[in-house]
Amino acid sequence: MTDTIRLDPADNVVTATRALEAGHAVEGTATRALIPSGHKIATQAIAQGDAVRKYAQLIGYASADIAAGEHVHTHNVAFRNTDQTYDFGTDLRPARPVEPAVFQGYRRENGQVGTRNYIAVVTSVNCSATAARMIAAHFTHERLAEYPNVDGVVAYVHGTGCGMAGDGDGFEALQRVMWGYARHPNHAAVLMVGLGCEMNQIDWLLDAYGLRHSETFQTMNIQSVAGLRRTVEAGIAKITDMLPHANRATREPCPTSALKVALQCGGSDAWSGITANPALGYATDLLVAQGGTGVLAETPEIYGAEHLLTRRAVSTDVGERLIGLIRWWEDYTARNKGSMDNNPSPGNKKGGLTTILEKSLGAAAKGGTTPLTGVYKYAEEVRAAGFTFMDSPGYDPASVTGQIAGGCTLVCFTTGRGSAFGSKPAPTIKIATNSEMYARMTEDMDINAGDILSGGVSVEEKGREIFEMFLDVASGRPSKSEAQGLGDYEFVPWQIGAVM
Structure with a gap:
């Protein structure tokens, strides 16, 4: 391994592959101070305001005159917003055909293929996070032992879902996340748990994405079920009913x-x-x-x-x-x-x-x-x-x-x-x-x-x-x-x- 790496002939810096003491010879110059491993060294003088280049690309501008052999880092390199000229489709390199490979996955009824076989408990709001965690925690390794094809029961909880606008970027992003996890091919079954009064209503998600209740897709709200304890009990019962369905999934090429x-x-x-x-x-x-x-x-x-x-x-x-x-x-x-x-x-x-x-x-x-x-x-x-x-x-x-x-x-x-x-x-x-x-x-x-x-x-x-x-x-x-x-x-x- 050499002491430095130059990534392109157009670069005016090289990268130290190990810590280099001051006075170490580098590409016709010598280091002017200790250079930590992974850090850059100027291989030529770079005047204040001139471009610093690595990968044959701009990575910043010299904020002071930089001498050959000097450590190049945050103390002497400034950032500016990019001002690029964009080309489209000028570097198209299609992949070459290859011999097909296979893996052992789970084929789902909708044509998707999973790599894992979980049951999900997805929350609509932070207010239902504890209920979701309690439901998932019930399904220990011991309780899942008779369902060897099920990888586990996972609670997906988060800190939002209310105190937010009912439309716009934030709301739409959260709904896409919930929908994506509800239909993810690594999930054999899904239970959605809400509070009931939150901005991120589960029913709105069902209407927007056409989700329908089934043996492997269920929803419930704490307020409708009448409290945390009953919600946890009902959730455990729903997932218990889902387990035999999830366990039928087997890996295939x-x-x-x-x-x-x-x-x-x-x-x-x-x-x-x-x-x-x-x-x-x-x-x-x-x-x-x-x-x-x-x-x-x-x-x-x-x-x-x-x-x-x-x-x-x-x-x-x-x-x-x-x-x-x-x-x-x-x-x-x-x-x-x-x-x-x-x-x-x-x-x-x-x-x-x-x-x-x-x-x-x-x-x-x-x-x-x-x-x-x-x-x-x-x-x-x-x-x-x-x-x-x-x-x-x-x-x-x-x-x-x-x-x-x-x-x-x-x-x-x-x-x-x-x-x-x-x-x-x-x-x-x-x-x-x-x-x-x-x-x-x-x-x-x-x-x-x-x-x-x-x-x-x-x-x-x-x-x-x-x-x-x-x-x-x-x-x-x-x-x-x-x-x-x-x-x-x-x-x-x-x-x-x-x-x-």
Whole structure:
């Protein structure tokens, strides 16, 4: 492993692969101070106001004169809002046909295919959260022992549903989340629990989305049932009746084209865009070649890289939808007195990421190279196959909640600083960007992409390893976060708008 990595000949910085003392020789110059691992070094003088480039792309502007060999980071790099020229469909690289692969999944009556077989207790409002948790808690491993094909009973509770406008972005997003979880292919049965007087009425959801009561879909309100205790008792009885129906589901061979994978990153570092994210991008290309779907999200974390995605848009309309999301976020952050550069987080910066532009260029690599076939609202059903994008915040639990509501049956999550994230009903696969963190958090990380940097493994080899894990986990192999029981508290619908 070399001491530094140059990603493109056009770059005026390189990245240190280990901590480098002052005076260390680097590309014809020498470091002027200690450079932490993962941080950038100027390879030429950069005048104040000039562009700082990495990935052959703009990542910021020098806020002071930067000498060759100097540490390049937040102390001497400034962020500016992007001012891009957008091209559409100029970089279309369709996936090559491949031999079809299969996994062992659950075929549902509506034609969807699941990777897990849960029963869901979905709340309409925070006021019914305790009831939902009590109902789900009744169904212990011991009580579910006679239903071996049921993975569990999960309560999806949240902190909103009332004190909000009855229309607009926030209300519509919450309704899409509830509908998405109600019809998710990883759920064999669903019980919805409300209070009764909340703004987010369950009956409105049923009318809006055409949901009908059945043996495996039931609803109830605490006020109508007459109190918490009776609601919990009634809920337990309803799910007890659902269990035999859910247990009839069995795994069978299913085409990989049925998989929808949420592409996520969190706790990112400088290696995210060099190891794990490109490897996940290669796995995404393999998935798309099978007819499957990859769903990239976190709109603030493609800011500064969106022009690369519009070039891959299958139509001008798809590209314009993506730009529309970028403009909405610029306005959203401005009216809330924030900045698009509020992200990266302190941990991201400690890991070597300086601006959101740099972070976004690495994050976008998770989407691979195939055409962008669709752009969706938060929690909207993802209908197009191939590489797609969903609007969401960069906050991982809220973003993943939207992707799962959109139909994702697996989540793949890259991390450099480390993460203890997990999700239900779609299990999360976690990929470490560096070997040091992987060694510290082996119990949490499913795959180490750090050996791309330190072990001579190619991005393509690692990408194929990730793709094979897609199939294994989709077929029932527990991911490490799943085996540790994560996912019961990571359901976080994005709360948009005023709380009233």
